[in-house]
Amino acid sequence: MITFENLGVDKDILRAIKDLSFVNPMPIQEKVIPYLIGENSGDLLALAQTGTGKTAAFGIPLIQKIDTKKKIIQALILAPTRELCLQISNDIIDYAKYKPELKITAVFGGASIENQIKSIKKGTHIISATPGRLIDLINRGVIDLTKINTVVLDEADEMLNMGFREDLEEILKSTPNEKNTLLFSATMPKEISAIANRYMKNPTEISVGKRNTGAENVNHIAYMVHAKDRYLALKRVVDFHPNVYGIIFCRTRKETQEVADLLIKDGYNADSLHGDLSQVQRDTVMNKFRIKHIQLLVATDVAARGLDVDNLTHIINYNLPDELEIYTHRSGRTGRAGKNGTSIIISNMREKGKIQQIEKILGKKFEHLNIPIGKEICEKQLFHLIDRMEKVEVDTTQIESFLPNIYKKLEWLDREELIKKFVSLEFNRFLGYYKNASDLNVPDDRRKAKRRDSGDGYAFTRFFINLGKTDDLNPTQLIGMINDFTNVRNIEIGDIEILKNFSFFEIDSKYADTILKSFKNKKLKHRDINVEVSEKKRTESRGRWDSKDFPRKKSGGKFEGRTDKKKSNGKFAGGKFSGKSDKKRSEDKPSENRSGKKKENKGAWRNR
Numbered sequence: 001m002i003t004f005e006n007l008g009v010d011k012d013i014l015r016a017i018k019d020l021s022f023v024n025p026m027p028i029q030e031k032v033i034p035y036l037i038g039e040n041s042g043d044l045l046a047l048a049q050t051g052t053g054k055t056a057a058f059g060i061p062l063i064q065k066i067d068t069k070k071k072i073i074q075a076l077i078l079a080p081t082r083e084l085c086l087q088i089s090n091d092i093i094d095y096a097k098y099k100p101e102l103k104i105t106a107v108f109g110g111a112s113i114e115n116q117i118k119s120i121k122k123g124t125h126i127i128s129a130t131p132g133r134l135i136d137l138i139n140r141g142v143i144d145l146t147k148i149n150t151v152v153l154d155e156a157d158e159m160l161n162m163g164f165r166e167d168l169e170e171i172l173k174s175t176p177n178e179k180n181t182l183l184f185s186a187t188m189p190k191e192i193s194a195i196a197n198r199y200m201k202n203p204t205e206i207s208v209g210k211r212n213t214g215a216e217n218v219n220h221i222a223y224m225v226h227a228k229d230r231y232l233a234l235k236r237v238v239d240f241h242p243n244v245y246g247i248i249f250c251r252t253r254k255e256t257q258e259v260a261d262l263l264i265k266d267g268y269n270a271d272s273l274h275g276d277l278s279q280v281q282r283d284t285v286m287n288k289f290r291i292k293h294i295q296l297l298v299a300t301d302v303a304a305r306g307l308d309v310d311n312l313t314h315i316i317n318y319n320l321p322d323e324l325e326i327y328t329h330r331s332g333r334t335g336r337a338g339k340n341g342t343s344i345i346i347s348n349m350r351e352k353g354k355i356q357q358i359e360k361i362l363g364k365k366f367e368h369l370n371i372p373i374g375k376e377i378c379e380k381q382l383f384h385l386i387d388r389m390e391k392v393e394v395d396t397t398q399i400e401s402f403l404p405n406i407y408k409k410l411e412w413l414d415r416e417e418l419i420k421k422f423v424s425l426e427f428n429r430f431l432g433y434y435k436n437a438s439d440l441n442v443p444d445d446r447r448k449a450k451r452r453d454s455g456d457g458y459a460f461t462r463f464f465i466n467l468g469k470t471d472d473l474n475p476t477q478l479i480g481m482i483n484d485f486t487n488v489r490n491i492e493i494g495d496i497e498i499l500k501n502f503s504f505f506e507i508d509s510k511y512a513d514t515i516l517k518s519f520k521n522k523k524l525k526h527r528d529i530n531v532e533v534s535e536k537k538r539t540e541s542r543g544r545w546d547s548k549d550f551p552r553k554k555s556g557g558k559f560e561g562r563t564d565k566k567k568s569n570g571k572f573a574g575g576k577f578s579g580k581s582d583k584k585r586s587e588d589k590p591s592e593n594r595s596g597k598k599k600e601n602k603g604a605w606r607n608r
Contacts, residue, residue, distance in 0.1 A: 007034045008038075029060075043201050044181075044206065058184065187329075244314050246315055250299070273289075331362075
């Protein structure tokens, strides 16, 4: 068994990590530490999931190589969130416990910049920072990065997902060319490769597990329900796992708060975490969750970033993320440090394709289970109660003075009656609630419905919008516009197709008028938005578009509406808009297999 001594860690650091009960290095530490401690170490690209010990992997070598005689900043660590920035700083302080001369400062937004400036001016060797606050301090002339020898980008993919690319490039340009760049990431999207190619010199790549895969100890489960039954299904999933301690991920701030409020109202130990909370509120919620005063945390992806909590039993995806790679980050928050965890998706039939895409990303298959029925939940809760009773520690000295009166009070009950009353006292709530509970599962034959609906009873209306890739429109932004402009919760959204100069999206038909009214007189980047009903989808033949798919005016048989030139240069005639198809953009068109069934492809989006 390899030890930290075998990796070349010096005595002072060994003493400190022994105090932290570190015994044997984790896989990422075993590979990274000796490389970074070595004399010939260079740039490093390390791929490992959150919670695999990355901070110690780069933190221990940083401490060991810092020259404390030089009163200058020698290392910079960048993190996407305030919480992760602080966690890294605190961990490195722990590792450097017996090196009191080494100084580290955390700089991040939402805290006094004056106090951070004072700390830096006293002299610091390592800066742990979030990008925004770091740039502010650089512009003020407080931080000088021209003499650093190491830059660490921790959770680099998260920083890019949060829109920090320009900030990262600005920071990296202010660092010297001769330095070591260490990039740690859970996934390897093309944006990470671009940064590596641009700012790193022949980096050594160290991976723990396969690229873009989830944690090995996580079991992935999918439950299929009607969209309207999502919250009822959530309660059943939670009730079926009495010891659940986890995060429930929602797509929007509004939905996050609404789900949390419903859970609290229904008697669950829950709270919310989203961007509308103040920093004080956020800190309060997170501290309660860390010490398990909160059992269920309902959160958005952005709000949960940097939240590092051990021993989570479950991650519950109330909604799938808009960017499917984010599922890897969500699920990676459980199953840490060799423990097992479960990641659950509560899905409707229209998300079946998304689940298949996630399976490809993970390299794992989901276990498709039925939502538990009332009887199964009651049985699970009952035996959970019995297990708790069996394992409870009895302190006789504290209760013995009360026992004679208790025995006397209960002497009229025989053993069986006593057990029945004890069980009923704690259990009647579940028995009553689930007595006549319906089955929430979706029958398989509903998947074969031929009419154009969601499989969940939703008929859809297709809309044209005069925005596309040239306007930097993407599915996430379009969904956000729908949520913001309509101010309606849980509108069912169907296919989204983003093309060059225009796009199409589908909405539950009962909200068709709401969409038209809500988008009226709206702008994007000073450009008027035009949304109109698109009467039909494209014709089945490749290279042809049904003219009714475009809002249009006819004049002399010609098509006067806006067209995507790369799609076609034909004219409107005889009810069909036909012309040359652009083969280069064929990926935007639905292809067919021999059965005539459309395949989901690039350019198509299913929201829920």
